[in-house]
Amino acid sequence: MCLFSFPFSLWFPLFLLFPLTISNASSQHTNNWAVLVCSSRYWFNYRHMANALGMYRTVKRLGIPDSNIILMLADDAACNERNRFAGSVYANPGRHLDLYGENIEVDYRGYEVTVENFLRLLTGRLPPSFPRSKRLLTDSSSNIFIYLTGHGGNEFLKFQDNEEVSAHDIADAFHQMYEGGRYNEIFFMVDTCQANSMYSKFYSPGILATGSSVVGENSYSHENDYDIGVAVIDSYTHYVLEYMEKVNKTSRLTMADLFTSYDVPKIGSHPGVRSDLFERPLGPEHPMNEYGRGRGWTVQGGGEWMGREMETEKRERKLTEALITDFFGGVVEVDMDSDDDLHAFEDLECPASEELTSSPMKASSPVAPLSPPASSSLLDMYPFLRPSLAFILLGALFAFVFSGIFSTRS
Amino acid sequence: MDAESRFRDPATLFFQSDHVRRYIIASYWVLIALALPLWWKTTSIERLPLPTSEVYTQAQRKLEIPLEICVDSTFSSQIVSLRDAIRVAASYLDVHINTGQDCSMSSTLLVFPGYAVLPGEKLYIEDRKLYYPSHAENLASTFTSLLATKMDRRAAQYSPRYRLSFTLLNEDGSAGQVITGWDIQQAIARHIYPITSALGILHNFTIESQVQFHAPLAFEPQSFSNEGTFGLTAENLTVFINSAEWVLSSSSSNDPVLHFVLFVPSATRRPLEILSPDGTPSSSSAFLIPQWGGIVILNLPAPPPNTLHLTLPELRSSFSSFSRQLSTLLGLPRLPPSISYSSPSKTALSPWQVDTLLRQRTRENVMRSHDTLRSTVTLVSRIDSMPVDEQVQAQVQGSLKALNELFAYARNNITLNEMLAYSARALTLSSKAFFHPGMLAMLYFPTEHKYAVYTPLFASAMIPLLAAALREIAAWRKERREARDARVAENANVTNYDLKTDAATGAPVAR
Numbered sequence: 001m002c003l004f005s006f007p008f009s010l011w012f013p014l015f016l017l018f019p020l021t022i023s024n025a026s027s028q029h030t031n032n033w034a035v036l037v038c039s040s041r042y043w044f045n046y047r048h049m050a051n052a053l054g055m056y057r058t059v060k061r062l063g064i065p066d067s068n069i070i071l072m073l074a075d076d077a078a079c080n081e082r083n084r085f086a087g088s089v090y091a092n093p094g095r096h097l098d099l100y101g102e103n104i105e106v107d108y109r110g111y112e113v114t115v116e117n118f119l120r121l122l123t124g125r126l127p128p129s130f131p132r133s134k135r136l137l138t139d140s141s142s143n144i145f146i147y148l149t150g151h152g153g154n155e156f157l158k159f160q161d162n163e164e165v166s167a168h169d170i171a172d173a174f175h176q177m178y179e180g181g182r183y184n185e186i187f188f189m190v191d192t193c194q195a196n197s198m199y200s201k202f203y204s205p206g207i208l209a210t211g212s213s214v215v216g217e218n219s220y221s222h223e224n225d226y227d228i229g230v231a232v233i234d235s236y237t238h239y240v241l242e243y244m245e246k247v248n249k250t251s252r253l254t255m256a257d258l259f260t261s262y263d264v265p266k267i268g269s270h271p272g273v274r275s276d277l278f279e280r281p282l283g284p285e286h287p288m289n290e291y292g293r294g295r296g297w298t299v300q301g302g303g304e305w306m307g308r309e310m311e312t313e314k315r316e317r318k319l320t321e322a323l324i325t326d327f328f329g330g331v332v333e334v335d336m337d338s339d340d341d342l343h344a345f346e347d348l349e350c351p352a353s354e355e356l357t358s359s360p361m362k363a364s365s366p367v368a369p370l371s372p373p374a375s376s377s378l379l380d381m382y383p384f385l386r387p388s389l390a391f392i393l394l395g396a397l398f399a400f401v402f403s404g405i406f407s408t409r410s
Numbered sequence: 411m412d413a414e415s416r417f418r419d420p421a422t423l424f425f426q427s428d429h430v431r432r433y434i435i436a437s438y439w440v441l442i443a444l445a446l447p448l449w450w451k452t453t454s455i456e457r458l459p460l461p462t463s464e465v466y467t468q469a470q471r472k473l474e475i476p477l478e479i480c481v482d483s484t485f486s487s488q489i490v491s492l493r494d495a496i497r498v499a500a501s502y503l504d505v506h507i508n509t510g511q512d513c514s515m516s517s518t519l520l521v522f523p524g525y526a527v528l529p530g531e532k533l534y535i536e537d538r539k540l541y542y543p544s545h546a547e548n549l550a551s552t553f554t555s556l557l558a559t560k561m562d563r564r565a566a567q568y569s570p571r572y573r574l575s576f577t578l579l580n581e582d583g584s585a586g587q588v589i590t591g592w593d594i595q596q597a598i599a600r601h602i603y604p605i606t607s608a609l610g611i612l613h614n615f616t617i618e619s620q621v622q623f624h625a626p627l628a629f630e631p632q633s634f635s636n637e638g639t640f641g642l643t644a645e646n647l648t649v650f651i652n653s654a655e656w657v658l659s660s661s662s663s664n665d666p667v668l669h670f671v672l673f674v675p676s677a678t679r680r681p682l683e684i685l686s687p688d689g690t691p692s693s694s695s696a697f698l699i700p701q702w703g704g705i706v707i708l709n710l711p712a713p714p715p716n717t718l719h720l721t722l723p724e725l726r727s728s729f730s731s732f733s734r735q736l737s738t739l740l741g742l743p744r745l746p747p748s749i750s751y752s753s754p755s756k757t758a759l760s761p762w763q764v765d766t767l768l769r770q771r772t773r774e775n776v777m778r779s780h781d782t783l784r785s786t787v788t789l790v791s792r793i794d795s796m797p798v799d800e801q802v803q804a805q806v807q808g809s810l811k812a813l814n815e816l817f818a819y820a821r822n823n824i825t826l827n828e829m830l831a832y833s834a835r836a837l838t839l840s841s842k843a844f845f846h847p848g849m850l851a852m853l854y855f856p857t858e859h860k861y862a863v864y865t866p867l868f869a870s871a872m873i874p875l876l877a878a879a880l881r882e883i884a885a886w887r888k889e890r891r892e893a894r895d896a897r898v899a900e901n902a903n904v905t906n907y908d909l910k911t912d913a914a915t916g917a918p919v920a921r
Contacts, residue, residue, distance in 0.1 A: 030700050065653035103655070116850070125847045132661050139567060172793055172851055179785035180844055181778075250645060334647040335564060336684060336697045393448065397441055 029143040029184045032329050033136060034059045034069045037118060039150030039159045041074035041110075046230045047221050049077040050091040051149040051191060051237040053099035058244045059145060062328040070121060070136055072108040074160060084227055091233040091241075093225040107134050115165040122173040124182060140181040145189070145327045149237065152192035154215055155200070171201035178204040185278070187255075187327040191236045193218045196272035196304055208278040208322065210259065212236035213269035214304055220268040235267050247324050255322040256283020256291070262303070264296030276307030280322045281314040432886070435878050442875075455795055458803045461810060462787045468813055469780040474504035475769050475829065477557070478524035481509045485527055485542065488549045495550035500558035502773045525557075525762075534750045538761050555746045556762050561770050564700035565741030566666060568771050568778075569613065570834050573667045574602070574736070575659035575703075576619040578720075582676035583623030587710060589674050592720040594619045600722065601729035605736055608759040611827045612771060613740070618660060625673070628652040631682060634689075640675070641685040642707075647697055650705060668739050669703030670732045672725075674710065681709040696731040704735030742767050768826040775833035776816065779809055782840040796851040805843035812836035 036059070038052035056071055078089050078100045089100040108117055120126050121136050138144060151158045155167040177183050188209040190198045195211030202209065212219040212234070221231035222238040233241075243261045247253055259282065262271045273291065275282055282288050288311060292303025302308070420426050425434065477496070481489055489507050496505050527549065530541025540556070542549060566572075576598070580588050598617060606615045628649060631640040642650070651658075651671075659667045675682040683691035684707065696706040706728045708720075737744075742759070743766050745751055751760045786806060790796055816832035843849075 031702075063649050065651065067653045120847070120850060123850065124845045125850050127847045128664070132664060135664070169851075175792070176789055179789050181781065181785075249649070334644070334697050334699055336647075336686075336692065336694055394441070394445060397444060 028141060029326070030141045031138070032064050032068060032143050032145070032327060033138050034064050034145040034147070034328075035072075035121065035136065036069065036147045037072040037113070037149070038074060039072075039113060039148065039157055039165075041076055041113075041160045043077065043080050043082050044230055045074075045151075046077045046089070046228065047233050048149045048151075049073060049075070050089055050099060050233045052147070053089055053104070054091045054233065054237060054241045055147050056104070057099055058241055059328055062244075062247065062325065063249050064145075064328065066103070066105045067133070069105070070107045070134070071105065072113045072118065072121075073106045074113055075106050075109045082229070084229075090225065090228065091238070093223050093232065095225065095227075105133070111160075113160060115159050115163050115169070118159070118165060119169060119173050122170075122182075123176045124180060136182070138177075138182050141184050142182070143185045143187070143327050144183050145187045148188075148190040148192065148198070149234065150192055152190075152194060152198065154194050155197045157190070157192055157198060167198050167201040170198065171203060174202060174207060175204040178206070185326070189240070191219055191234050195219055195236075196274075199272075199274050202274070202277060205277050206279065207274075208255065208282075209274040211272050212267070214272055214299075217269050236269065236271060239263065239267055244324075244328070247328065249325065249329065251323075251325055253324050254283030254287075255324060256288035258324055260287040260291050262291075264298075264303075270297065270299060270303055272304035272306075274306040276310055278307070278322070279314070280319045281311055283321050285312075285315060428889075432882055435875075435882055438875055439879065455797045457790070457796070457798045458800060460787050460790055460798060460803060460806055462791070464810055465783045465787045465806070468810055469784045471817055473502055473773055473776045473817070475502055475772065475826075477503045477505050477769075479505065479507045479553075480524055480526045481507055482526075482528050483509055484529045484544045485549055488547070491550045492553055495554050496558055499554040500769075503558065503769070532750075533748060535745075535760055535762060536751075538765075552746070552749070556749070557766055557769075559743040559766060559770075561741050561774065562738060562743075564698065564738055566668065566701045566739050568774055568834070568837070569666045570838060571614045571616070571663075571665040572740075573616045573618065573659065573663065573665045574606075574670065575667050576617070576670045576672070576732075577656075577658050578619075578621045578672045578674070579625035579656065580621075580623045580674050580676075581625055581627065581679065585677040587677045588623055588718060589621070589710075589720055590718045591621065592672075592725060593722045596722045597725040597729045601726075601733045602736065604759065605733055605740070605742070608764055609740060609742070609767070612768065612830065616663075616665065622656070625656050626652065628655075631679065634685075639691065640679050640682045641689075641691065642682065643685050644687060647684065650697075651699070651702075667703075668736065670735065671703065671705045672728055673705060673707050675707065682707055683709075696728075696735070698735050698738060701739070703739065704732060706731045740767075741770065743770075765826060768830050772826070772830045772833045775830070775837040776813065779813060779833070779836040779840040782837070782844050783809060786840070786844050793851050797848055799846075799848050802843045802846045802849060805839045805846070809836045809839035809843065812839065 034055075036052045036055050038048045040048040052071065052073055056069065059069060060066065077083060078087055085095065087100060088095075088098045090097065091099055108121075121134070124136065126135060136144075148157060156164040158164050174186065177186075184206065186207045188199055188202075188207060189211070190209075191212040192198070193213060194215050194217060195213050197211075197215050199207075199209035199211060213236070220235045222233045222235040223231065225232045239262070240258070243258055259271075259273050264270055273282075291308075292299060292305055297303050424430060479492075481492070486509055489509060493505050493507055496503055524538065526539045528539055528541050529544040531543070532541070533543060533546070533552070534541050535556075540552070542552070576594060578589060578592055578594075598619075602617070606613075606617075629646060631642055631646065633639070634641045658669050658671065684694060684697065686692040695709070696704060698704045708728055743763050745760060745763065783806060786802075790798055812832045812835040816829055816836065819828070819832075
């Protein structure tokens with residue numbers, strides 16, 4: 001509205017400044033990120049590794065650079081002793097495509113895949129020692145695709161047979177990201193048993209979620225490879241990836257197209273969608289109204305879709321539809337320099353070389369250097385001291401009390 | 411008889427005597443009572459209070475940055491429209507317009523940077539003075555385009571520190587004609603240093619550079635026409651950066667990096683041109699990725715150059731692109747093309763631009779620290795299990811203090827540099843508090859989960875302890891009752907027989 005209150009003469013030069021802007025223009029984001037988590041380990045969970053790697057390959061193909069992909073993977077399948085095809089991970093029985101072959105950058109590997117690291121990664125509360133590659137350096141104009149796979153249950157996902165992340169934890173982490181301005185929109189996808197319970201606790205705006213199976217339902221593996229000897233991929237992920245093969249960098253396919261491609265008899269479970277926190281409509285009326293109905297959907301009134309009733313209203317508000325490439329695209333904007341700009345900076349030069357003798361890099365900072373946080377106490381540095389201290393104190397008390405008793409004997 | 415003597419009579423064991431046994435059992439309970447606070451202390455989450463109400467009050471305050479303009483009396487008719495235009499374009503500016511005095515002097519005398527509008531032959535600026543043709547009527551729009559521009563959306567977010575990374579990429583060194591070196595120090599000193607030194611009060615810059623000899627593209631540039639020219643479509647540009655194989659900056663710190671890439675196409679693939687939307691080669695060879703950096707494609711001239719070292723004159727056009735891209739990424743506003751700038755020292759940045767950027771960054775920082783502080787306190791109150799330690803508390807307080815000082819001084823003659831310094835300090839502290847590694851909420855456990863964990867741990871220890879205590883209490887009460895009964899009976903005996911001495915020794919009297 002306020003755009004028109006400016007004199008036209010002011011805006012005209014602005015248009016000259018952006019001669020070529022390639023942008024999806026449907027979403028207020030300037031960069032895309034992906035967090036792909038395989039929370040399982042051990043050889044028999046080969047398929048979870050393949051799920052995550054298949055998703056990794058897809059987001060990379062669609063243009064998210066490796067620096068913007070955080071891959072958390074136990075990574076014990078490719079070089080497992082039981083792997084007949086050493087150094088390879090396949091997601092189909094014919095072993096047509098090696099998911100591991102080329103450029104794989106695993107950011108959190110093996111025992112680094114923990115609930116704590118996952119939540120720290122999301123909330124950005126990482127110790128200063130962590131490198132850039134392990135950080136989710138997003139801002140309020142980032143769209144994030146988050147994919148989880150592993151063994152789970154009602155409202156939890158198991159991490160490496162050791163600990164669990166609950167739906168509350170993820171919901172809280174997302175809210176902290178929202179408060180911290182760490183995302184524009186999140187697309188959350190989870191493939192695990194009772195997966196839809198994982199997104200049931202979300203309460204922060206801008207999140208679109210989908211899961212592989214309703215509460216009380218398993219998520220199934222897709223196919224075995226008899227040479228590898230284990231199931232190689234999960235059914236839901238397999239069909240999502242199969243659909244994603246249709247998508248390219250300039251595709252205009254919407255999220256509605258993806259969701260309506262869910263084929264319950266093939267997948268074997270009832271995937272769910274949650275869009276009540278998401279502002280934009282998922283797609284044009286036609287495919288999305290069909291979601292959850294028809295062949296195979298045994299659910300009364302259509303498949304699980306939280307936010308179904310809000311969809312018409314969103315469409316009426318003429319908001320742009322959610323495209324698949326909004327979450328899977330690469331760098332979404334490039335500005336080319338125009339020539340008339342060039343001359344303005346031609347003469348931006350230091351006059352002569354005598355000035356060069358003063359060291360150019362020392363630009364003084366006005367900000368008083370913030371002193372590093374006051375050295376923390378020994379307890380903070382070695383967290384294990386806390387419980388052991390308690391033990392020592394307890395032991396001392398015991399010793400004291402008993403020595404008192406024994407000394408009364410004499 | 412021997413066997414019997416080997417075992418002592420339990421009643422004679424010292425710890426089986428009543429009071430020792432009770433002492434032992436009581437000691438367990440004393441221990442538990444003492445350990446409970448310790449256990450409570452070690453398992454509870456440290457949540458220090460945050461100045462919540464102060465944060466909310468602070469977050470509602472609006473920053474008003476004073477702006478002094480001295481307008482020559484020639485333009486007195488335009489003052490009202492000037493004030494309104496600035497108010498509309500930038501509500502965070504507190505405009506004071508003086509008129510009727512000699513403006514040519516005032517701008518140098520004020521501590522706070524004041525601006526002067528003076529009548530001139532043509533439209534130009536010099537220092538903080540604007541010379542304006544006396545017959546022109548559009549002073550308001552000129553002023554807003556100088557002082558109240560919007561922040562470029564391609565600019566990177568404010569950070570007190572930036573790392574500038576300059577990379578010379580040979581696409582394929584093995585194809586011949588490889589550039590082995592460049593006069594990077596001179597080029598930076600000549601083209602980049604004017605900007606970094608002018609903006610030194612805003613950011614602390616670290617500069618690094620490198621030359622790489624093998625940097626393949628992730629796609630095949632299409633060949634168009636038969637002259638062996640290769641083209642980059644708009645779509646190619648978006649995937650130009652092959653971050654899987656190019657290492658464009660050292661990862662030695664977590665400061666935000668602005669990347670500048672000078673790309674030399676392989677000998678088999680040149681010239682490489684950027685295509686404009688209609689498919690013809692564009693005359694520009696540079697493009698910018700918002701918030702990330704800039705790329706310049708350098709096609710070597712057709713006869714292979716003798717030298718494999720890029721000299722300063724050869725880098726001139728590339729680096730003027732870089733300096734333009736850098737100023738865009740840093741959010742430096744541009745002078746409107748109609749205004750010429752005559753500077754005595756030939757530093758190409760006018761104080762108008764730098765001042766405007768300072769004001770915009772100050773405002774941005776204040777807004778961001780308001781948001782961050784508010785988010786911190788709402789999160790802490792919303793999530794019960796989120797720890798708040800001393801450092802977080804101190805950082806929130808420090809950020810508030812910096813903001814308070816900034817607001818207190820905004821009325822006085824505090825310079826823009828100091829305002830920015832306060833705002834940057836507030837921002838740094840507030841985001842440090844928000845992203846403090848200690849602020850990770852403990853994992854959520856449902857109540858059943860807690861019972862399931864604690865019951866096997868404590869029940870097995872507590873049941874025998876409780877049982878022993880109950881049994882001992884029961885025995886003690888029984889004993890007491892018996893003793894009382896005995897005493898009652900004794901008293902009865904005493905009254906009957908009137909024998910005080912027997913009662914005193916405690917020897918039971920035969921009944």
